[in-house]
Amino acid sequence: MATEHYEQQYLDLMRRIWNEGDERVDRTGIGTRSVFGTTLRFDLADGAMPLITTKRVYWKTATRELLWFLTGETNIRPLVLQGVKIWNEWPHARYVKETGDDIALDAFVQRIAEDAEFAVRWGDLGPVYGKQWVDWPTYRYRADGLYEPGEGINQVAEVVESLRANPGSRRHIVEGWNVAELDRMALPPCHKTYQFHVANGRLNGLLYQRSCDVALGLPFNLWSAALLVRMMAHQTNLEPGELVWMGGDTHLYLNHADLIAEQLSREPVGQPRLEILRRPPSIFDYAIEDFAVHDYAPHGPLKAPVAV
Incomplete structure (x- = not known):
């Protein structure tokens, strides 16, 4: 009896x-x-990745985004300079709203790329994802009764260390949902909580996502979460285990009907594999050139508008 293709559960959802x-x-x-x-x-054993094949997923774009998160950066300019467009709409919408200048998106992005001072003013997303992952803010109580900023917490580094030192812990967690700072974020984190679990020398990862756009967002989220598990395993001398993805409000947008109909008419194809070509000194030192995907021959791309 043939084993069901890993992608079928995504299509069924x-x-x-x-x-x-x-x-x-x-x-x-x-x-x-x-x-x-x-x-x-x-x-995720033997290099397997949940890379969607019923449409082309630009895994290098998703990888660049994950590497950007790990820098703690919150400004879109480093992404723009790499040709990554997935965060452009949010700062553009804020700029138009606050200035009244109805500049086209492409022109706005070009200015972000060319004008560093403009990017500082208008390209920042607030304390999203990476800021919380590697620099969660803390505060100290002073003798005069006031608070002052303390040293930020690098959750990712702490989890890597805890996986090495105490693999049986139930506290291998990276959290993005900082309630005190949600109103300063361009978009509160959708993929909000990551937990890791070691069993029989294998590293399992769980992602809880509070809100998920299944057509456009989820293929990226699955790749990125699996890649983070692979990188964590790589850094802690563990074999990749299982990725468990859990969705809260799991949805499709009504204006994605054509994409959905076309994608559901397609059959999954192939078993793509990820090879990590180099082990850098830390999880923060990977580069896009360190990753290679083999045997990925998907159906053609499908496009639909992003809801902002």
């Missing part, structure tokens, strides 16, 4: 949401169909 999801008005005003409380599981 998409079909279930589109056919059975609760139709609702959402923050963006576009509308979604939504289900709540979903789970996908992927075995």
Whole structure:
């Protein structure tokens, strides 16, 4: 009996949401169909990755984003200079709203690339993802009764160390949901909580995602979460185990109907594998050139508008 392709569970989830999801008005005003409380599981042994094949996923773009998170950077300029476009809409929308200058998105992004001072003023997303991952803010109570900033906490570095020193711990967690700073973020973290678990020499990872755009976002989220597990395993001399993905509000946008119909008509193809070509000194020292994907021959790309 043939084993079901790893991607089938993703397609089944998409079909279930589109056919059975609760139709609702959402923050963006576009509308979604939504289900709540979903789970996908992927075995990462032997280089396997949950790379979607029923459309082309630009895994290098997703990898560059993850590496950007690990720097703690929150300004889009380093991404823009690498041709990564996935965060451009949020600062552009803020710029138009606050200045009244109805500049085209492409022109705004070009200015971010060319004008460092403009990028400092308008390219920052607030304390999103990477800031919380590697520099979670702390505060000290002073003798005069006031608080002052303390040294930030590098959650990622602490988890790497705890995996090495105390693999049986139940506290291998990286958290992005800093309640005190949500209102300063361009977008509160969707992929918010990562937990790691060691069993039989294998490193398992779990991602809880509070909100998930299944058509556009989830293929990137699965790749990035699996890549983080692979990098953690690489740094801690563990074999890759299983990625468990859990979704809260798991949805499809109503204006993605054409993409959904086309993707559900396609059959998964192939078993792509990730090879990590170099082991750098720390998890913060990987570069895009350190990763190679083999046997990835997907169907063509599918495009749909991003809801901001």
